[in-house]
Amino acid sequence: MIKRNEVKIEETWDLTHLFATEQLFEEAIKTVIEEANLIELNFKNKITDAKKVLLVLAAYKNLNEKMIPIRTYASLAYSVDQTDDAAQMRSAKVGQVFAKINADLSFITSELLQLEEAILIEAKNLSPDFAHYIEKLIRKKSYLLHPDAEKALAAFGATFDAPYELYNTTKLVDIQFEQFEVNGKTYPLSYNLFEGDWELESDTEIRRAAFEAFSTKLRQYQHTTAKTYDMHLKIEKTESDLRGYKSIFDFLLYNQEVDRELYNRQIDLITAELAPHMRRYAKLLQKVHGLEIMTFADLKISLDPTYEPRISIEESRAYMKKGLAVMGENYQKMLDRAFDERWIDFAQNHGKSTGAFCSSPYGYHPFILISWTSRMNEVFVLAHELGHAGHFYLANAEQNVFNARPSLYFIEAPSTMNEMLMANYLLENSNDARFKRWVISTIVARTYYHNFVTHLLEAAYQRKVYEIIDEGGSVNASILNKLKRSVLQDFWGDDVEIIEGAELTWMRQPHYYMGLYPYTYSAGLTIATQVSQRILREGNRAVEDWVNVLKAGGTKTPIELAQMAGVDITTDKPLRDTIAFIGSLIDQLEQLTEEIDHI
Structure with a gap:
């Protein structure tokens, strides 16, 4: 690195x-x-x-x-x-x-x-x-x-921000990963390399060896990281009590302008009703890759790794322009500016934050951080972050600094919407069965797995943690490991082996230091799924409604913003429809795989 x-x-x-x-x-x-x-x-x-x-x-x-x-x-x-x-x-x-x-x-x-x-x-x-x-x-x-x-x-x-700073210092400065070895050959390892490459590696020996090496190093820092997290939780609980909230949940949901019902519904329904679909997807991966046992370390692999193309940064620009063209001319100009004016940090380097994010300072253009791996799935990651950029590009232009930012509940809707628009574009422009399978599998593995599984399971785990804190308890590494393992086992059942190290994934997510954030990914994608389907049906009229939603910024509640886009999140129908949609995508993957295998 x-x-x-x-x-x-x-x-x-x-x-x-x-x-x-x-x-x-x-x-x-x-x-x-x-x-x-x-x-x-x-x-x-x-x-x-x-x-x-x-x-x-x-x-x-x-x-x-x-x-x-x-x-x-x-x-x-x-x-x-x-x-x-x-x-x-x-x-x-x-x-x-x-x-x-x-x-x-x-x-x-x-x-x-x-x-x-x-x-x-x-x-x-x-x-x-x-x-x-x-x-x-x-x-x-x-x-x-x-x-x-x-x-x-x-x-x-x-001082109250110190736990988050300590977490990042431990994660990105102090933890130094050694190279790992497979069949006499050594491979480099870092946070970004693991999450950007090795987790997706099609060679099972290399992928599992990378997971073991990564987990071994994380385990050495579990107690410091747990104590840092516990400190953050105590700060939140203390302020909640001081201000007189009934619970820490009410305190953290207050500024989101949603109640416990919407929060719990998102976690409970997905955990119960999405799990059978995702277990089918895990079984399909296992079958295609010929794995004797499907483990937690295998869940991020591509359904067709030999097909996924490599893509340059400049090529990604063309995909953004074409895939998001439906958003209109003003949006297209923003995309050009993002590349021409260097709004995006693509580099991979030592000490860089993991994952991807978009910062949208009021009065200035947005800035996007991503670590480019040249994998085609990065097109969806970049589209996601440009969704945040486009949201605030429009909201900041229309609203004052106090009104521009919407509730956290809604914040991931514009970003995940762009992933859906990109998928719609790719599917509309090809009839090739193998390409369609790649696109659909990317939607499932990248868009829905990331937002409806990874972050949702983080939310289910986080809820258990806050329940302990709300009762006056504390957490340590042992408790956090047990909670994370139980959430993973409940979701995946006997279809995926939750191997040693899987329980440590709680150490990887900075969102735990941002309140009740993880569940909002699935909330946003629920809205985005319904609106993207509406755009397919109604075209420009639905796009115009969506652009007006983006321009509204934080002047409306999440319920009102969703209503502007034609979605009623006061009922569980949008969420159930989205879960059914994910199930239909996995049906298509099973059918396309059978079709391709018989060619």
Whole structure:
């Protein structure tokens, strides 16, 4: 794995779009500190009427817009090389500065909610731009603490983020993987190589050896990682109790604007009703690959590994343009800009964050991180992240900084939608049975397995963890391993052997440090599946509705956003229909495999 300074510049993102020089970055920090001080001087203990409400919100909005590129620059520079001392110190500095600013300005929320509600309603009526923000403030009123307590909590912001930072430092800096050996030949190993290549390797001996080597190294860090996670959970539980929520679940779901019913439904229905379909898929993989035993280490392999083409970064651009053409001309221009202006970091290097993500700073273009392996399935990963980019490209242009971001429940709908659109395009443009099987198997193995199985099983495990924490308990490596193993065994039954090391997959997921996030992937894909089917049936009318949903940003609840797109998530019908759709895809894979085997 090469170092960051050895990668090709054209495979990296261009952070100069945020700050051209380090000096400008430092000057921006000074500016926001000064503006925060002015806001405190001008407004603390002085917010008495509707006009003052609007003045302080306008000043706070402008400050937030200036803070966003600072936070983004520090975070993105650190994410591509967490071994970089300068990036570590820059990120730490921003965390400390912003914690102080947030503490100093915590009075804004406290004073606003101490006003009579009639004053807030008057301010809302005077300025529609701030109406949604004020409504959300009023909703939070019963959970607000004393102003001094709010200031203290805000001051500890950087400290409360420490578990996530510790997790990433352990994972991406301290853990050093040795090479592993198969039949006298050695192979390199790292987080990105395992998750991007070795998990998908068609050679069973190499794949299983890589899994064993990877798990052996993870196990050496399980106790530190478990203690870090337990610390994070205790912080969440403490704040939940302090604010008076009935449970930690209610606390974490509050900002998602959904209730426990939607949360539990997603986990319970999929665990019960999707499992039989996915077990069939596992059996099909076992049959095609001639495996005597199907193990957990074999679940990510391709149904037809000899067919999957290799694809260059430039070739991926053509797929994005064609596959997402249905989204319209403005969307196409965004895709061109993403490649031409280096919004995407494709490089693989030591210290880089695993997986893929999209950061969409308000007032700037999005930035996408991915570690390009040249496998065709990366087309779906890139389409996914461009879905996030397209969402905020449109929402940020239409909404103010307070209104642009929707509920976490909805956040994965636009990203998974792009995966479905890409699949629709590929299937519409070929009648070849083998190609159709490859596309459908990729949808199942990449889109649905990743979002409806991997992340859903993480959610089922996470729920068990939070139940322990909510009762006042603690967790350690032994407990977490048992919980993860039980979830995997319940889902896969006797059809997949949950081998040693499978229980350690809880160590690999940063989403556990982001609240109740894992289950939202299946929630988003449920919406995306239904809307993508509607686009196939209705064409431009459905596309126009979807674009309007994206533009709405966070001005609507998840239920309202889904309704705008023609989906009613207040019932279990969309989820059951999506599970049935996955079952029909596996039916097609079984039929196509039988057809191909008899040619």
